[in-house]
Amino acid sequence: MGTPSTDSPNSSVKVSPASSGSTRVALVGVHGFGEHHLHNLARLSGEKLVDLVAVADPNPPAAGTLPGTTAVYPDLDALLAADHRPDVVIVATPIQTHAPLALSVLASSAHLYLEKPPVASMKDFLHLQEAAGKAGKSVQIGFQSLGSHALKALEQLAKGEATADFPSIGRLKGISATGRWVRDRAYYARSRWAGKRSLDGVDVVDGVATNPLAHAIATALRIAGARTAADLQSVDTDLYRANDIEADDTSVIRMRTVQGLPITCALTLCASESVEPYVKLHGTEGTxxxxYTEDRVTVRTEAGEATREFGRDDLTENLLSHLSEGTPLLSPLDHSGAFMKVLEAVRTAEPPTAIPSDAVNWVGTGQQAHAVLPGIEEILERATKAHATFSELGVSWACRDSTGTEPLFTDSPEASLQRGSTLWNELSPRPYLHPVSTLAGTVVTDHMPVDHAWHLGAGFALQDVNGTNFWGGRSYRRSAGRYVDLEDHGRIAFQSIDRGPGKTTLDLQWIGADGSALLREVRSFERTSIDHRTWRLDIRTELTGVVDCSLGSPGSHGATGSGYGGFFWRLPANGSARVFSSTAEGEPDVHGTVAPWLAWTGDFDGGPATLVFGAPAESTDPWFVRLNQYPAVGSALAWDSPVDLAAGQSLSRTITVWISDGTLTPEEIEGLVA
Structure with missing residues (x-):
């Protein structure tokens, strides 16, 4: 039999039997989150539900912290060797110790409460599942948010149902989670394992997604109905670190369930200030x-906003109730399989990419200093709205997305082609240009912005082709008199590419929402150098009907002034913006007009620049302009009525764009377009 630690204030206490009717509990790890368990066990002891018979920790708790009858040991082996016979053992120790300690607990015939994350590898998880099954013991995992009473309502909302407190949010399109916390240098200096991927050859995986903000992922998975590893079709990771650590502190984790539901978690410990994390359900009729740390749910629909705070079941009490009355566990080991698939993807991924020091601001001094990534709040929001990684967004400090990004021309760097094939279906996957820059390197396109995630650089798209949306986002329907969420998104797929110096041609196919081919397209790009500060981009598209097609826009469906569709150029934010044509100036006077050219000048992130758009010679399409709501220019193919294209019939449009450093005058512009 083991003996209590002689260093403990309770070392002389003899083991005593549990109080009548109380569950005998032992706690391994009394510091860190173990302190929370000590306080909770004191409460439960006061209610005569538990008897804390022993604790184990190499660093004993302070005198007076424990009941006088609680024995203290330096480790679990010594505790189990004593004659305490605990019914339940709670393990709240460093991550890398979870697997061996959990196996020892199960071998002792006690039930187990194991803090999150359960273990540090899928191999250990499967071993633990097997051991629990053989021992016939219950294992509760410490994802406290899974005790929230709000989950029942959220699961109903995820099914498209209304609840007693909330209206339906419609069909669930996706789930996201956002976590913005601050952690200083002291946080990573508190222990040898903090911020490590491994320690002394043992997996730790102490990253933002797998430990501090692990509840965000676990909660999102629970609402999505993903319990086991088999419930997830895929897991993508995009991992970074601003701190001098091994693990990630800023990451996007993108999952897809076997039903095709996207779940994207954008998380950082490098925010400007800590904000309560949240999980968001995106429905066709609301959000x-x-x-989850406050058990508060807010539902927003066109009818308004409703908020309710819910109660929460304590997971230790739930385990006790499970053992005494058969109440189902709220966070059983077997339901952590999906989370463990995420952890395994993080564990086996390439080490997190170090964010360049010039992209990080440090606030504070010494051990209280913490890293801040400028603009991270908007970056996280963009990631969750587009279900995109930092790399796919093209964030300046992120790795270059080499899978779908390539130079547009073989002999110049000013334009990149995005194939767009991996985009979320709601964005209508399609090829587009981004980034496009001036000769001096000022970027003059944007993609997947916060306000319209489906705005994709410079390209060609339509919101309605025979009822299929190739634009992205919601579709305007005359019958509804508004934009509605429909499962009507198509994609524009690559067939081939012919790239050369100064000219590139794409063969594309427009695939409808039902998988059928609607249009063939040949899209060509030509580059011409004009002078030391200006280059010209000619974009020509030829659409040919595979079947009889009706090409439409919100305007052709009755949305006055919203005839966008065809050529479209989304600009980044720019100051002192001015938009004008040869005949008018300002958004109200230029929008919807026909003019031979339209110019945009502004102060962009890299400096002042001018874009001049030449109208297509093939038709008198009106200009579509937005300046006040967001910066964009388009040439509207179907402004207020649809364009019919018979099978085998072709239609072409050519747009010329002059891209210049500096602010050009109207006279200089007239000289360019002459």
Whole structure:
């Protein structure tokens, strides 16, 4: 039999039997989150539900912290060797110790409460599942948010149902989670394992997604109905670190369930200030936001906003009730399989990329200093709205997305082609240009912005081709008199590419929402150098009907002034913006007009620049302009009525864009377009 630690204030206490009717509990790890368990066990002891018979920790708790009858040991082996016979053992120790300690607990015939994350590898998880099954013991995992009473309502909302407190948010399109916390240098200096991927050859995986903000992922998975590893079709990771650590502190984790539901978690420990994390359900008729640390749900629909705070079941009490009354566990080991698939993807991924020091601001001094990534709040929001990684967004400090990005021309760097094939279906996957820059390197396109995630650089798209949306986002329908969410998104697929110096041609196919081919397209790009500060981009598209097609826009469906569709150029934010044509100036006077050219000048992130758009010679398409809501220019193919294209019939449009450093005058512009 083991003996209590002689260093403990309770070392002289003899083991005593549990109080009548109380569950005998032992706690391994009394510091860190173990302190929370000590306080909770004191409460439960006061209610005569538990008897804390022993604790184990190499660093004993302070005198007076424990009941006088609680024995203290330096480790679990010594505790189990004593004659305490605990019914339940709670393990709240460093991540890398979870697997061996959990196996020892199960071998002792005690039930187990194991803090999150369960273990540090899928191999250990499967071993633990097997051991629990053989021992016939219950294992509760410490994802406290899974005790929230809000989950029942959220699961109903995820099914498209209304609840007693909330209206339906419609069909669930996706789930996201956002976590913005601050962690200083002291946080990573508190222990040898903090911020490590491994320690002394043992997996730790102490990253933002697998430890501090692991609840965001676990909660999103629970609402999505993903319990086991088999419930997830895929897991993509995009991992970074601003701190001098091994693990990630800023990451996007993108999952897809076997039903095709996207779940994207954008998380950082490098925010400007800590904000309560939340999980968001994106529905066709509204959204539901769950602040899981506060058990608060807010639902927003066109009818308004409703908020309710819910109660929460304590997971230790739930385990006790499970053992005494058969109440189902709220966070059983077997339901952590999906989370473990995420952890395994993080564990086996390439080490997190170090964010360049010039992209990080440090606030504070000494051990209280913490890293801040400028603009991270908007970056996280963009990631969750587009279900995109930092790399796919093209964030300046992120790795270059080499899978779908390539130079547009073989002999110049000013334009990149995005194939767009991996985009979320709601964005209508399609090829587009981004980034496009001036000769001096000022970027003059944007993609997947916060306000319209489906705005994709410079390209060609239509919101309605025979009822299929190739634009992205919601579709305007005359019958509804508004934009509605429909499962009507198509994609523009690559067939071939012919790239050369100064000219590139794409063969594309427009695939409808039902998988059928609607249009063939040949899209060509030509580059011409004009002078030391200006280059010209000619974009020509030829559409040929595979079947009889009706090409439409919101305007052709009755949305006055919203005839966008065809050529479209989304600009980044720019100051002192001015938009004008040869006949008018300002958004109200230029929008919807026909003019031979339209110019945009502004102060962009890299400096002042001018874009001049030449109208297509093939037709008198009106200009579509937005300046106040967001910066964009388009040439509207179907402004207020559809364009019919018979099978085998072709239609072409050619747009010329002059891209110049500096602010050009109207006279200089007239000289360019002459």
């Amino acid at each position: 539901a936001v769950f602040h």
